[in-house]
Amino acid sequence: MATAVVEERQLLKSLRWWDGFTIALANPGFLLGSLLGAYGALGVIGATVLWGIAALVALLSVWVYSEPATMFPGRSGGISLYANEGWRRYTTLVGPVATFGYWIGWSVVLSIFGNIIGSLIQAQWFSSSTWTVYDGVVHLQLFNFIGIACIVVVWAFNIFGVRPFAWFTYITGALMMIPLFVLMFGPWVSGHWHSSNVHWALASHQWGGVKIALVWLFIMAWSADGVEVCATFTPEYKSRRDSTIALRTAGSFSLLVYILLPLGLGGFTGVPSSSAILANSSYVTAFNTIVGKGAADVFLVFLILALLLSMASSTADAGRALYGISKAGLTIKQLGVLNRFHVPGRAMTVDLFVNTCLILFISSNLAILYMSNIGYVLCHVLALSGFLLLRKDRPNWPRPLKVSAFWVGMAGVLMIYNAVILVVGAGAPKLNGYGTWTDFAIGVGVLVASVLLFFYRRVVQDKEHIHWNEPTPTVPEGADRDALIQAGWTPEPSAAAVPVGS
Numbered sequence: 089m090a091t092a093v094v095e096e097r098q099l100l101k102s103l104r105w106w107d108g109f110t111i112a113l114a115n116p117g118f119l120l121g122s123l124l125g126a127y128g129a130l131g132v133i134g135a136t137v138l139w140g141i142a143a144l145v146a147l148l149s150v151w152v153y154s155e156p157a158t159m160f161p162g163r164s165g166g167i168s169l170y171a172n173e174g175w176r177r178y179t180t181l182v183g184p185v186a187t188f189g190y191w192i193g194w195s196v197v198l199s200i201f202g203n204i205i206g207s208l209i210q211a212q213w214f215s216s217s218t219w220t221v222y223d224g225v226v227h228l229q230l231f232n233f234i235g236i237a238c239i240v241v242v243w244a245f246n247i248f249g250v251r252p253f254a255w256f257t258y259i260t261g262a263l264m265m266i267p268l269f270v271l272m273f274g275p276w277v278s279g280h281w282h283s284s285n286v287h288w289a290l291a292s293h294q295w296g297g298v299k300i301a302l303v304w305l306f307i308m309a310w311s312a313d314g315v316e317v318c319a320t321f322t323p324e325y326k327s328r329r330d331s332t333i334a335l336r337t338a339g340s341f342s343l344l345v346y347i348l349l350p351l352g353l354g355g356f357t358g359v360p361s362s363s364a365i366l367a368n369s370s371y372v373t374a375f376n377t378i379v380g381k382g383a384a385d386v387f388l389v390f391l392i393l394a395l396l397l398s399m400a401s402s403t404a405d406a407g408r409a410l411y412g413i414s415k416a417g418l419t420i421k422q423l424g425v426l427n428r429f430h431v432p433g434r435a436m437t438v439d440l441f442v443n444t445c446l447i448l449f450i451s452s453n454l455a456i457l458y459m460s461n462i463g464y465v466l467c468h469v470l471a472l473s474g475f476l477l478l479r480k481d482r483p484n485w486p487r488p489l490k491v492s493a494f495w496v497g498m499a500g501v502l503m504i505y506n507a508v509i510l511v512v513g514a515g516a517p518k519l520n521g522y523g524t525w526t527d528f529a530i531g532v533g534v535l536v537a538s539v540l541l542f543f544y545r546r547v548v549q550d551k552e553h554i555h556w557n558e559p560t561p562t563v564p565e566g567a568d569r570d571a572l573i574q575a576g577w578t579p580e581p582s583a584a585a586v587p588v589g590s
Contacts, residue, residue: 112338113261116268116345117398118311121200123350124357124365125454126304131289132354134297136347138304142312143346145505147339149468150315151491152499154332156475158488161331162571163416166190167316167471168409172416174474177481177560180418181539186470187413188538189463192531193310194317194409196460197402198242198443200453201395202235204368209234211372212388225449235447242399243440246407247433264394267375267387272348274378275356285358286351299512299519306513307454309506310461312346313468315339317405332489366452407436419541421549450527458523462531465510472503484562486577 119139126135156170163169168190172183210217210231220227275281290297315338356377357370364370371391375384411432414424427433450456476499478485514531517523546554563579564572573579 110261132286133288134290136350140347142308143343146312150335150339157331171470171474174477183418184538184542186467189467191409192460193464194402194406199446202238206231206234207368260393260397263390267391272352281355302512306509407432410435459527459531
């Protein structure tokens with residue numbers, strides 16, 4: 089089996105583009121995490137329009153990311169890698185900040201969807217359960233403990249390697265299509281879709297609804313932009329075209345789902361109550377009403393398996409992000425180790441610990457989402473600007489897929505868009521109804537911690553002075569050169585790596 093040489097233990101080249109596409113099928117699960125809350129704030133039409141915008145932005149973004157994904161075929165880390173490579177000539181601090189922002193955005197999927205799975209199970213099969221356990225911060229219920237159990241199961245499954253994980257995604261990805269289609273088309277076919285449930289609620293907010301729209305586009309970015317997960321597995325694809333095809337097909341499919349699902353389900357549910365939003369009971373009600381309780385039990389099992397797919401994708405992606413930044417020397421060495429199954433087991437164990445704590449000590453899923461999205465959207469700003477800097481500073485670097493000049497301009501537009509929703513969304517934590525300034529402080533604290541760990545790595549572990557910027561090669565050298573040659577690049581005989589910058 090061919091391998092991408094990155095260390096003594098190597099990431100295995102075992103994936104094809106359809107593996108990446110299947111892994112990205114986690115994204116419709118991400119949509120379910122905040123869809124009901126969006127109905128409550130925006131109305132069904134408002135939610136549908138904004139989800140469509142968010143998914144379109146994600147599709148345009150992955151089209152841009154398809155170029156840098158082929159520039160570094162031997163390295164893990166996804167879009168945070170592009171941010172680091174583009175910016176390190178100017179500052180080395182962007183790398184750790186972008187990667188930890190990226191990591192926290194993916195990592196919290198475990199706690200959010202663990203809670204959702206638990207609430208679905210409790211609502212359908214243990215609705216009479218009312219006991220609680222107070223841990224000093226949160227009154228924990230049955231669904232919280234089910235969520236923690238799901239986190240442990242997904243973690244255990246992931247650390248045994250990417251191939252068993254890929255087969256798991258085939259099965260759950262196929263099963264997920266069934267409940268998805270029920271939620272998208274079932275209300276129409278069954279006659280339970282009513283136009284009276286569909287309305288536009290944005291105009292009643294300040295700025296004529298513009299501010300609340302920007303806040304929710306900020307929240308939605310966590311879900312819609314997740315199709316870039318395909319880029320994180322670049323070192324594990326068998327050919328250089330696989331990552332590009334996976335990115336673009338996943339983005340196109342998500343755009344379709346992110347329009348049809350909010351409109352179809354919203355015509356049935358209308359604007360849910362606050363209790364229904366917090367308990368996710370509208371999904372259970374929809375299945376029971378549309379297909380009957382017997383079939384609803386089956387479809388809920390399929391949906392739960394799909395949410396487990398979301399959790400599995402997130403911990404695999406988040407773990408590789410931490411692994412990649414450690415290999416680049418931007419955080420502690422302990423995270424840059426592969427286990428005997430050739431996956432970053434230590435990094436994924438960090439996810440296990442962090443998300444268990446989130447379930448135990450933060451009660452609202454949307455509060456967790458808001459907190460994590462500060463770093464995640466910032467990572468997109470840095471990755472898109474990193475793409476522009478790579479075009480400017482490394483014009484001679486081989487690009488097996490080079491997007492046209494149109495996409496360079498589009499990258500600038502997308503960077504500005506993400507910067508705007510970040511400033512407005514992160515600066516209005518109470519406007520979405522669930523975030524607080526404490527959550528804001530936690531989100532910023534994660535980014536501050538990334539810089540402190542970077543300093544520790546350089547000064548204590550590497551025993552070096554802190555380098556505020558680094559020279560970068562104009563053409564590949566070392567492992568980057570070997571990986572590109574293995575991917576099919578033929579270097580010019582006179583090509584030499586000349587550092588630029590200081």
